[in-house]
Amino acid sequence: MSDNDNRPLFQKILENNWVLLAIGLIFPLVFYTIWGFFELYTLPHIDYTKEFANYVQK
Amino acid sequence: MSIESPKNWWQPIGKTEKLWLFLAIFWCAIMMFMMIYGHTRDHNMSQESYRTTPEKFRAVVEGFTEKYRAKDANGKPMSIAIKKLGGQDQSIPVVDARDIPETPANYPNGTRRSKGADVFLLATNWKFTPALILKKGKTYRIHMSSDNYQHGFSLLPMNLNYQVLPNFDLVLTITPKEVSKSEEGFRIICNEYCGSPSSEEGHHSMSGRIIVKE
Numbered sequence: 001m002s003d004n005d006n007r008p009l010f011q012k013i014l015e016n017n018w019v020l021l022a023i024g025l026i027f028p029l030v031f032y033t034i035w036g037f038f039e040l041y042t043l044p045h046i047d048y049t050k051e052f053a054n055y056v057q058k
Numbered sequence: 059m060s061i062e063s064p065k066n067w068w069q070p071i072g073k074t075e076k077l078w079l080f081l082a083i084f085w086c087a088i089m090m091f092m093m094i095y096g097h098t099r100d101h102n103m104s105q106e107s108y109r110t111t112p113e114k115f116r117a118v119v120e121g122f123t124e125k126y127r128a129k130d131a132n133g134k135p136m137s138i139a140i141k142k143l144g145g146q147d148q149s150i151p152v153v154d155a156r157d158i159p160e161t162p163a164n165y166p167n168g169t170r171r172s173k174g175a176d177v178f179l180l181a182t183n184w185k186f187t188p189a190l191i192l193k194k195g196k197t198y199r200i201h202m203s204s205d206n207y208q209h210g211f212s213l214l215p216m217n218l219n220y221q222v223l224p225n226f227d228l229v230l231t232i233t234p235k236e237v238s239k240s241e242e243g244f245r246i247i248c249n250e251y252c253g254s255p256s257s258e259e260g261h262h263s264m265s266g267r268i269i270v271k272e
Contacts (some may be wrong), residue, residue, distance in 0.1 A: 011068035018152055046108035046227055048118040051175065058127030 059075045061083030086183070108227040112205035115227060119180040123188045128154035138189045138242075140265050150266065153177070156272055157192040172231040175200035179246075179266070181209035182220040184259050186266025194270050197233045204234045210250030213268065219249060234270040 013019055048055070071079075128136040139147040158175040165171045174197040181204040182189050192198055202211055202222045209222040220228060238244060246266035254260035 007066055008068040009067065015063075043107050043109045043226070044097070048111055048114055050112075051208060052118055052122075055118050055178075 061252045079237075083270075092155045093109040094121055106229045108167075108169070108229070109225060110203060110227045112203070112224050115178075115201075115203040116180060116205050119178045119187070122178045123151050123153055126153045126155060126158065126252060128152040128191060131141060138267055140263075140267070145186075148185055148263075151188045151190040152191060152269075154191045155198065156191060156196070160197060161244075168189050170199075171229075172229050173197060176201060178202075179211075180205060181211065181248070182206060183253065184248070184261065184264040186211070186248075186264070189243070189267035190267065191243075191271060192234050194234050194237050197231060200230045200232060201226045202230065207252045208250050209248050209264070210263065212247050214245045214247060216244070221250060234268075236270065237272060241269070243267045 007015075100170065130136050136152040136154050137149040140150055141147050145151070155175060155177045158177065162175055163173045165169045173238055176199045177192075179190065179201065180200045183206060190200075202220070203226060204222050204224045206224060208219045209226070211220045212221050218230075220230065222228060244267070246268060248261055249262035251263075252261045252264065254262060
């Protein structure tokens with residue numbers, strides 16, 4: 001393949017199985033798993049003793 | 059490779075492919091704007107979530123139930139019987155939330171994203187407690203959580219469906235617009251499988267009640 005250096009960039013990407021594997025793993029990992037964890041763990045805590053003090057004994 | 063591809067197969071995009079891409083992106087744009095339009099027409103209920111713990115949520119539900127427990131004509135605390143398949147009926151306390159005042163929203167200064175009266179609903183094995191009596195036309199913020207497993211909140215016959223998870227307090231803002239046709243009210247069923255320890259009780263018998271009155 002050393003004489004095929006004039007291949008377009010996208011052809012080089014789509015012909016490289018390892019790059020495709022990396023993209024297939026990284027994209028769902030970032031946009032589903034990592035983003036999902038970030039959304040869940042940045043949810044605010046609710047303090048019932050402050051907002052609903054009538055119902056909850058401290 | 060067993061089949062050789064042409065040396066440089068990446069070609070400029072053709073006319074048919076351009077048309078196909080244009081149609082696909084155009085349809086995606088239509089669906090995107092339909093979703094935004096749907097929000098203005100109440101197609102999707104806005105919801106907010108907070109982190110909590112089963113112990114804290116159970117404590118606030120018990121306090122809420124004790125404070126607003128409905129009483130019958132004889133002054134005794136009211137309960138409603140949920141019929142189980144075989145075995146004994148399950149008794150759920152009834153809470154009258156008609157007189158709870160609506161609290162204004164304070165977001166973004168605070169966390170309250172909507173105006174409404176706060177009521178609490180706990181999903182546990184195997185019932186939704188307490189049964190709520192709501193007032194027609196009044197806005198309520200229903201806090202829902204579970205104290206053990208993942209449950210599904212499904213309000214029938216509206217078919218409103220939400221996941222109820224332990225460690226998360228889901229707040230639904232709703233305004234009931236019709237009165238319950240019977241004393242039993244609207245039924246809540248669990249639509250996320252949560253266990254079947256016996257033929258008498260389990261996920262299949264798990265339910266709750268929301269009764270709307272004037």
